[in-house]
Amino acid sequence: MKAGVILGQEVRDRWQQQERRVARNVPCFGMEDSRSARHETHGGFFYGTDPARHGDSVPDDGPGTTPSIPTTVLQQVVKTDNGHLMGEESSIFDEMAGKAGGLRRPYESYRNWFDGENLSDLRRKSSEAELFFRRTGITFNVYGDDAADERLIPFDIVPRILSQTEWTRITKGIEQRVRAINAFLYDIYHRQEILKAGRVPVELIARNPAFLPRMVGASPPGNVYTHVVGIDIVRTAEDEFFVLEDNARTPSGVSYMLENRETMLQMFPELFTRIKVQPIQDYPTNLLRSLTATAPRNCTGECTVAVLTPGVHNSAYFEHIFLADGMGVDLVEGSDLRVVDGKIAMRTTEGYKAIDVLYRRIDDEFLDPLNFSPDSMLGIPGIMDIYRAGGITLANAPGTGIADDKAIYSYMPDIVEFYTGEKALLKNVPTWRCAEPEALAYVVDHLEELVVKEVHGSGGYGMLVGPAASKRERAAFTRKLQARPMNYIAQPTLALSTVPILTEKGLAPRHVDLRPFVLVSPQQITITPGGLTRVALKQGSLVVNSSQGGGTKDTWVLGD
Amino acid sequence: MxxxxxxxxxxxxxxxxxxxxxxxxxxxxxxxxxxxxxxxxxxxxxxxxxxxxxxxxxxxxxxxxxxxxxxxxxxxxxxxxxxxxxxxxxxxxxxxxxxxxxxxxxxxxxxxxxxxxxxxxxxxxxxxxxxxxxxxxxxxxxxxxxxxxxMLRSDRFDFCRLGTFLERADNTARILDVKYYVLLPSVGQIGSNLDNVQWETILRSVAGQRSYRWVNQGETTPIGIANFLIFDGRMPRSLTYSVRKIDANMAYLEEAYGVRHASHDMSAQLMERLETETIDSVFDYGLHEFICEFLNDIAGLGRQIERDYRFLE
Incomplete structure (x- = not known):
């Protein structure tokens, strides 16, 4: 298996078929929360052996060390050198140069600065960045002690820059979408008006494993379902933005966003005095504020927040530390928690202390062995009952997966319109639902130019990347499609925009996407200016896979 | 915490x-x-x-x-x-x-x-x-x-220090235990200088060869070394020094939490023994027996701290 950065859901789904016990469709980035499920019996304890106690004894082998590393592929994976699909390379929108090969306004100041710099100095800075990351411990996929398993996601020092105007446009669309997602979740778990209105098919919900019957009738404090959301956005032209995916479960990657900026500030302080970039460092503070604002009604006095991690072996563990640290709250595991007097409480050096808001980074099905997956050691028995009784706030709420399911995705424009009364500001990638006969016929006819994905990531055989597949693979997939069409959706490949990276020969364009992070509280929606830009470091590639050179960039939103 | x-x-x-x-x-x-x-x-x-x-x-x-x-x-x-x-x-x-x-x-x-x-x-x-x-x-x-x-001098720091000094006390006691026969006067070296190699082994193991010379003006005797490693409160790897630090950090925890546990009594007892015994009484009692008991007590204290402060479920 290859290490990598998760972008689309499809590869995840293939993984989940191989590994049934891993939760479904976890939106994530590079480090999949659910991945730790295989280590769950170990609890991630790293205490030691006491020579006085054990004499010459050898300690337990400790937590499992089998590397299980998620792969990654950028959705709409294609090779851009395939002219048939992508058109000429020149038709691709470069965010620095634009189409005409000029220089777009948001990049003017940066480019000015860059042209005055010495290339080899910048190359040296670039390798310093890697050292900085390794020393801070920003690695992912850490299993056991073997440093060979600690990987860094490569960082490119050329920022991706958005103007205030572009950003405003994106945020308006995101805000609308996130409001709609929360309204949809409330509706789906209460009156189900949207189903009654026939705007979303009933069976799409009823048969969906992401729909949690235990959540029916439960109302999270402030009716906030998705406290933290990551919306994946791609761009194809000056004015063309698409939502690739909504991540409404436990989106990750925010620590990379923050550390990327921290690294840039350390390496290029002069750049930030020349160019006014909107700050992002208050994300942890905003997160804490947002979480506290949704504390249960019975929470009196100071509200206790904690971050729940699957443990030290989880590939996103660094991020869990990072967020707990940034908020100044405890980082707990299931083994630290139990039910005490109708509250979830954590074991402290002074006894058990009640928690009011739990920012959980484990998936629904591992949350409560009494209510969901009975063999999960990660969760807390009985937490769902406490939750339903209003004793604790879970962020995100259980059952939010129904809003970012791939089957639901194609209905998002309808969902947005249904709850906001407005047209969706951000476009969806056109999607063929193979359940519809006409769509199926089209998909079968155009398989070599489409990406076909499984709807629930269950019961199938993964996705097909048409342009990359052989004739034989396409033929085999066609048979599967025809056998169970309702199981699939298809999307076209997109000509993703590019942003330059620093190579040995200077700047060179590479394809990117963007994951802005959204915080939702009963009072407001806060979107951190920028987000995480992921970049395919390999020329022409749309595959963001660390083994194939996928990386990240700092993302700037310019001040006024 | x-x-x-x-x-x-x-x-x-x-x-x-x-x-x-x-x-x-x-x-x-x-x-x-x-x-x-x-x-x-x-x-x-x-x-x-x-x-x-x-x-x-x-x-x-x-x-x-x-x-x-x-x-x-x-x-x-x-x-x-x-x-x-x-x-x-x-x-x-x-x-x-x-x-x-x-x-x-x-x-x-x-x-x-x-x-x-x-x-x-x-x-x-x-x-x-x-x-x-x-x-x-x-x-x-x-x-x-x-x-x-x-590091903030809070309970966090206290637990760091407890780990450091429990390990150190254990280590120094172990060095004494492995070499106790060298230090025993009964071996027939009473009054004589120890074999150079032996004393160097012991003192080097605790980075104490210089300090020992300062304190004892070069006189290397079994009783002198044992006294130095067990009772000298100025020697940062001695048992007395380590236990004193353990006891002090236990006291900080008691103060911070307002709760006295069984582990507090245990560390107080350890301290008391080191304060009342002398190197002569230890040799009378038996150096090996004394060290064995000390190692047991230290291990027991570690386990009790683990229980009292809920390290584990």
Whole structure:
């Protein structure tokens, strides 16, 4: 298996078929929360052996060390050198140069600065960045002690820059979408008006494993379902933005966003005095504020927040530390928690202390062995009952997966319109639902130019990347499609925009996407200016896979 | 603070202390080997026994050889007390308690790990051994400095210190235990100077050869060394010094939490015994018996702290 950065859901789904016990469709980035499920019996304890106690004894082998590393592929994976699909390379929108090969306004100041710099100095800075990351411990996929398993996601020092105007446009669309997602979740778990209105098919919900019957009738404090959301956005032209995916479960990657900026500030302080970039460092503070604002009604006095991690072996563990640290709250595991007097409480050096808001980074099905997956050691028995009784706030709420399911995705424009009364500001990638006969016929006819994905990531055989597949693979997939069409959706490949990276020969364009992070509280929606830009470091590639050179960039939103 | 976090800090610092102690034992073994005129491998047996890994070594290697012993103590992952294992475990615990330590402490521990991992990637030749041991010493100093310079003096710090001094008390007592027969007056060396090699082994193992000379004006007697390592409160690796620190940190915890536990009584008893006994009474009682009891008490105290502060479920 290859290490990598998760972008689309499809590869995840293939993984989940191989590994049934891993939760479904976890939106994530590079480090999949659910991945730790295989280590769950170990609890991630790293205490030691006491020579006085054990004499010459050898300690337990400790937590499992089998590397299980998620792969990654950028959705709409294609090779851009395939002219048939992508058109000429020149038709691709470069965010620095634009189409005409000029220089777009948001990049003017940066480019000015860059042209005055010495290339080899910048190359040296670039390798310093890697050292900085390794020393801070920003690695992912850490299993056991073997440093060979600690990987860094490569960082490119050329920022991706958005103007205030572009950003405003994106945020308006995101805000609308996130409001709609929360309204949809409330509706789906209460009156189900949207189903009654026939705007979303009933069976799409009823048969969906992401729909949690235990959540029916439960109302999270402030009716906030998705406290933290990551919306994946791609761009194809000056004015063309698409939502690739909504991540409404436990989106990750925010620590990379923050550390990327921290690294840039350390390496290029002069750049930030020349160019006014909107700050992002208050994300942890905003997160804490947002979480506290949704504390249960019975929470009196100071509200206790904690971050729940699957443990030290989880590939996103660094991020869990990072967020707990940034908020100044405890980082707990299931083994630290139990039910005490109708509250979830954590074991402290002074006894058990009640928690009011739990920012959980484990998936629904591992949350409560009494209510969901009975063999999960990660969760807390009985937490769902406490939750339903209003004793604790879970962020995100259980059952939010129904809003970012791939089957639901194609209905998002309808969902947005249904709850906001407005047209969706951000476009969806056109999607063929193979359940519809006409769509199926089209998909079968155009398989070599489409990406076909499984709807629930269950019961199938993964996705097909048409342009990359052989004739034989396409033929085999066609048979599967025809056998169970309702199981699939298809999307076209997109000509993703590019942003330059620093190579040995200077700047060179590479394809990117963007994951802005959204915080939702009963009072407001806060979107951190920028987000995480992921970049395919390999020329022409749309595959963001660390083994194939996928990386990240700092993302700037310019001040006024 | 989470019980798990307290446990993580405690063990992180135990392992940091252990890595340093193991490195010092290697240095001692090496030094003795170089300065001894006749060729046996006795020093490595006693070093392995002091590090409490003799059996483990024998399980893996049929013969006692300098190179193998050094490699086993320095980098063997099968040896939980090897320098590399101890640093790795310390770092894993540091990851576990990342939110309870400062960025500087984490950085120092992580750097140490990365540097040693590079330095200990392959077996270290005798020629390069001193350089590697130097690096370990420097890195330990760095971690200690970061800890002292940046950590808030709260309960977190107390658990770090408890780990450090429990491990140190254990280590010094172990050195005494392995060498107790050398120190015994009954062996017939009463009044005579110890064999140079023997006293050097002991004092080097605790980085105390200079200090001892300052304190005792060069007079190296068994009783003098035993007294120095057990009772001298100025000697930072002595039992009295370590237990005094343990007791003080226990008192801080009592003050901070307003609760006195069984472990407080245990550490007070340990302190009291060290304050009332003298080196003569210890020799009358039996040095070996005294050390055995001390090692048991220290282990018992560690377990009680673990229970009282809920390190585990």
């Amino acid at each position: 989470l019980g798990k976090t307290a446990g993580g800090l405690f063990w992180m610092f135990r392992y940091l202390e252990r890595s340093e102690n193991t490195a010092r034992l290697i240095e001692t073994g090496l030094r003795i080997g170089m300065t001894r005129s006749v060729g046996t491998h006795d020093e490595w047996q006693s070093v392995l026994r002091t590090a409490a890994v003799e059996k483990l070594y024998r399980d893996r290697h049929p013969t006692l050889e300098t190179g193998k012993a050094i490699d086993f103590l320095l980098r063997d992952p099968a040896n939980p007390s090897s320098v590399m294992s101890a640093i790795s475990t310390a770092r894993q615990n540091a990851r576990l308690v990342r939110t309870a330590i400062t960025r500087e402490v984490w950085g120092a521990v992580n750097d140490t790990y990365l540097i040693l991992q590079q330095a200990l990637k392959n077996p270290v030749s005798t020629r390069n051994l001193n350089e590697v041991l130097d690096t370990i010493r420097q890195q330990s100093a760095l971690v200690r400095g970061a800890t002292h310079g940046t």
